[in-house]
Amino acid sequence: MDKNEKIEMMKMTIWFNLFIGIYNLYVFNEMNSLFHLVLGSVNIGVWVFFRERYLNFSFASLFKQSKKNNKIG
Template identity: 70%
Template sequence: MKKSEKVQNIKQIIWFNLFIGIYNLYMFNELNSIFHLVLGSMNIGVWVFCREKYLNLSLATLLKGKKIKQK
């Protein structure tokens, strides 16, 4: 497996963690299950802490992009 394929797989896994985390928080709301709260929080945590490294997605880069386009 090439390095570019590995990076692409990691990007997909990070987004998948976000969606599964949101679903688990929904299940926590419906079932009042602490397990789903913990699991959902951990999944969303993976997205939060890995998004800048692999997805190049951060609030600072989004704000910089808007300021550059306005000039």
């Protein structure tokens, strides 16, 4: 497995953590299971803390672009 394949696998893993985290929060809401709350929070935390490093996805950069597009004059 070369470096590019490892990075692609890491990207898929980070997105998978987000989706599983959201699902676990849904299960917590339905079953009131503290385990699913903790697990979902950790999964979403992985996405939050690693998204800028591996995904090049930052909300700050999205807001900068939208402000540039909304300027008048």
